[in-house]
Amino acid sequence: MIELAGLTKRYGEKVAVNNLTFTVRPGIITGFLGPNGAGKSTTMRMILGLDHPTAGDVRIDGRHYDELRDPLTYIGALLDAKAVHGGRSAYHHLLCLAQSNGIPRQRVREVLDTVGLTAVARKKAKGFSLGMGQRLGIAGALLGDPRILMFDEPVNGLDPEGIHWIRNLMKSLAAQGRTVFVSSHLMSEMALTADHLVVIGQGRLLADTSMADFIAANSHSYVRVRSPQRERLLDVLHGAGITVVEAGGGSLEVDGDKAELIGELAAQHHLVLHELSPQRASLEEAFMRLTAESVEYHAHDGTPAAAEQPQARAQWGEDWRRG
Numbered sequence: 257m258i259e260l261a262g263l264t265k266r267y268g269e270k271v272a273v274n275n276l277t278f279t280v281r282p283g284i285i286t287g288f289l290g291p292n293g294a295g296k297s298t299t300m301r302m303i304l305g306l307d308h309p310t311a312g313d314v315r316i317d318g319r320h321y322d323e324l325r326d327p328l329t330y331i332g333a334l335l336d337a338k339a340v341h342g343g344r345s346a347y348h349h350l351l352c353l354a355q356s357n358g359i360p361r362q363r364v365r366e367v368l369d370t371v372g373l374t375a376v377a378r379k380k381a382k383g384f385s386l387g388m389g390q391r392l393g394i395a396g397a398l399l400g401d402p403r404i405l406m407f408d409e410p411v412n413g414l415d416p417e418g419i420h421w422i423r424n425l426m427k428s429l430a431a432q433g434r435t436v437f438v439s440s441h442l443m444s445e446m447a448l449t450a451d452h453l454v455v456i457g458q459g460r461l462l463a464d465t466s467m468a469d470f471i472a473a474n475s476h477s478y479v480r481v482r483s484p485q486r487e488r489l490l491d492v493l494h495g496a497g498i499t500v501v502e503a504g505g506g507s508l509e510v511d512g513d514k515a516e517l518i519g520e521l522a523a524q525h526h527l528v529l530h531e532l533s534p535q536r537a538s539l540e541e542a543f544m545r546l547t548a549e550s551v552e553y554h555a556h557d558g559t560p561a562a563a564e565q566p567q568a569r570a571q572w573g574e575d576w577r578r579g
């Protein structure tokens with residue numbers, strides 16, 4: 257497990273990480289989300305002892321990183337794929353890591369094979385593409401066969417086949433009972449990969465919950481209904497006390513999880529339905545809704561940043577609901 261307790265990091269006036277307390281558990285993939293500058297990388301660096309907390313504590317299986325003997329055998333991490341000596345080959349980069357962590361030499365060939373870099377093992381890392389660099393970083397993380405894996409933006413630079421590969425790799429690592437902690441800005445990918453989410457904004461914890469609960473809590477569910485007997489259906493729904501909003505394209509929208517109720521009412525009144533579809537927000541929509549107030553860096557599209565605009569969250573929710 258990775259356990260954070262009141263973890264805080266200040267850089268001068270800037271509070272990059274603010275009193276974070278959460279636990280990353282084994283056997284599942286925990287996604288780590290937050291807008292740009294939220295403090296994800298700083299948190300990950302503190303977990304690895306690369307940055308020292310201003311306050312609070314972080315432990316790996318009960319110990320601080322610098323107390324771990326051969327740390328790569330406890331926790332493997334991909335933080336910055338470019339943090340490789342460019343003049344070394346992939347093989348020699350991994351061999352150096354192995355030798356300094358008491359890891360047998362044959363493990364280097366195994367991980368090169370796992371990440372698909374065997375054919376370029378003797379090539380210098382400085383000639384590697386972004387995706388090859390990511391694969392080499394992942395090989396380094398796997399080298400010590402650790403129980404805990406931590407990946408910062410692992411799909412960055414990977415092609416669709418590579419993204420598919422890393423998704424399956426993380427799932428199999430979690431299925432083996434390992435702890436997998438991964439950050440990504442690719443929400444669609446995170447939705448397919450993570451079981452649990454930790455979300456931060458401006459260094460603070462915003463959510464620590466299962467994927468399903470996160471989406472349910474931060475999104476609005478409604479049912480879209482279309483019928484060729486629209487007017488009669490409206491009467492029936494109004495008669496049952498159900499509030500209906502007329503949406504574009506002749507469809508109707510009803511708040512909440514009322515699909516079954518609407519279907520039964522339609523059947524009782526012999527009404528034909530062409531569509532009866534429960535709608536739920538995607539992870540991306542739920543994430544934007546939750547973090548709207550803590551986004552620091554906005555592109556200028558004429559509207560002020562949400563942080564400067566206290567009503568933004570409610571307004572955005574309304575737009576999203578009908579948009």
Ligand SMILES: Nc1ncnc2c1ncn2[C@@H]1O[C@H](COP(=O)(O)OP(=O)(O)OP(=O)(O)O)[C@@H](O)[C@H]1O
Pocket residue numbers: 267270271272290291292293294295296297298299
């Ligand atoms: N060495 C440093 N000195 C000063 N400020 C720093 C330093 N490292 C990070 N910060 C600041 O701390 C905040 C958090 O940065 P961090 O890189 O951890 O965010 P992040 O969530 O990983 O962002 P991104 O998604 O953009 O990678 C930012 O405002 C950043 O500018």
